[in-house]
Amino acid sequence: MRAAALTFLLLVAPAWATEPAEADYMLNCQGCHLPEGQGFPDRQVPDLRHQMARFLNVPGGREFLVQVPGSAQTALNDADLARLLNWMLLRFSAAQMPADFQPYTAAEVGPLRKQPLARVSEVRSELLERIARQEQLEVSTVQTP
């Protein structure tokens, strides 16, 4: 019985093998953001799916993703935080990523995370408005003959 269980574990182990960024997400972020990034929108934890990378398309948004307390205040070092954000963007919001996306680096996130946001929810709402305006603009540009 135990031998069979062990064989089973060995067989399925590769499927469990996680990338380092994924392990960092599971340990540090998933408690609030949940495995699929769906969060708890009713309790102020936003849904990251099809949304996270939209911030990259407006001024201030790229910085916001680093300065938001969940990112800035994590115990992860700068290199691991940069790797984690790059992984999250691809995992939860690949379709919204700009074509010219430059991955975050330790050198970028290090200084940014030291400048915390004073009013997170206000900054977030402003960015969401910018995103909505920008997307409207893109739609109307496309529709103009």
Ligand code: HEC
């Ligand atoms: C205690 C719960 C909690 C944990 C843990 C947490 N977050 Fe968050 N996260 C939030 C909340 C709440 C927001 C909405 C903005 C705010 O109020 O801080 C958010 C927003 C974000 C955003 C911006 C997305 C948006 O739509 O506003 C990013 C990026 C983010 N978190 C990254 C992370 C990362 C990376 C980790 C792990 C290292 C993490 N978070 C851990 C609660 C959490």
